[in-house]
Amino acid sequence: MTSTPTQDETATDLLPAVPADAPALAQLEAVGVTAWFGQRKVLDRVSLTMPAGGITALIGPSGCGKSTFLRILNRMHELVPSAALAGEVLLDGEDIYDPERRLIDARRAIGMVFQKPNPFPAMSIRENVLAGLKLTGTKASRSERDALVESCLTRAGLWTEVRDRLDAPGGGLSGGQQQRLCIARSLAVKPRVLLMDEPCSALDPTSTRVIEETMVELAREVTIVIVTHNMQQAARVSDTCAFFLAAHGTPGVIVEHGRTDAMFGSPQDERTSDYVNGRFG
Template identity: 75%
Template sequence: MTETTIPLPPITEDAGTGATLEARRISCWFGDHKVLERVSLTMPAGQVTALIGPSGCGKSTFLRTLNRMHELVPSASLAGEVLLDGEDIYARGRRLTEARRRIGMVFQKPNPFPAMSIYDNVTAGLKLTGQRVRESSKDALVEECLTKAGLWKEVRARLRQPGGALSGGQQQRLCIARSLAVRPKVLLMDEPCSALDPTSTRRIEETIRELAHEVTIVIVTHNMQQAARVSDQCAFFLAEQGTPGGIVEHGPTTAMFGNPTDPRTADYVEGRFG
């Protein structure tokens, strides 16, 4: 892969209010097993969309289709379209690395490079996506991204120490900073707080809300209180009686929790199943 030196403007100038992400009629398989059936959802620019529903209903699979991670599984296949500001990321000729740069991912378990320094963790994604920042700009980039991730004040005196030495919550925020360094339009989060203590969870949630006006965020969560706190809209997934997963209902978070139209949604958000 050829690297090019490019100027990287501040996140606020590059990302603005993020980008609209639209899934159209997404169906997914693992081998012959169909796990999602014609799912369509618009995730508006500059908002947080929460994907909720019981385990096994296809939320994480759907999330992974949104930046082409689903295709990493050898037996996986997909039908449908994923549009980023109107352009299909699966269209012929679209580069996989470009989709991953514009649509970042934060996983359930923090995955910093443990032996790599905090500083180098932040800049690692640039090399992986074929970008190169001038040395004179790197310090400012690292500070900016760690600040956006709510971690700068905690680590600024030890940037050359290993990222693996941080606490779990700090590691997760480091992963967010690493994702931000490549200037994504969208940030996907797959249960980013499930392994964290309440204090770390609160910090991650604060970071999500602070980033939302700059980067479109899509988060999978089983925590209904978290979905209510951080999201602008929710999509409720369900797979019933061995059928593929799909969206039962979606809409503004206040409506989904306060006045859902489908009784199954009400049962789930009120804790009667799942």
């Protein structure tokens, strides 16, 4: 769980500095979200507030709609030809699905890190970090690009490991390093929200710990929403939690949501208690 800053200046100095031009922390809110793939309804009237500057964990068994919901939060759902959607996704009160809002603006504000690390294999580490600038048409001088590469890799916890080989292929890094490179790439366009779909599921315990530490530090400057099947991870890193469930072929719904300590310590619904204590799922 994100911790309250202490008076220990030495510990504070170890954290990457929040960029001076970092955007204000953003709240993300889903209101009555219902989703379909063709005729099959996969989510039913899901409403959830993901607080600014915190980490929200989406938990629940496979097939309950967590990853679909995550993709709805930055308009990836609509890439599926048969997909349909009702409801709203509000970023600081403004609907990202408003017809007058450009898709590229939503994707710039709400970044995504996937389950499997996906650096561009033909690009160097440096080029991977800067790839988002080209996709969004953002211009920057050489010195600005160099500063951005260092800043993003530092915030992703990777700079000290790769600073002497920035021109090496991004695909040559270890799995954990590749995932942190993807985080750095997402940070380069200065998102206000970072979505993470099981970012540690393919990683070893050491890499998982580093990614978790990176998430906690990044929550000082960006709102994070993470899908995870690892209950220990949800308990360690998240501030709030939402439990999704889809029973007997019905669409996914949120059974319970709230502060993570309450969800794990004194859940209000027996199904939540059974899930977080490993009795099913």
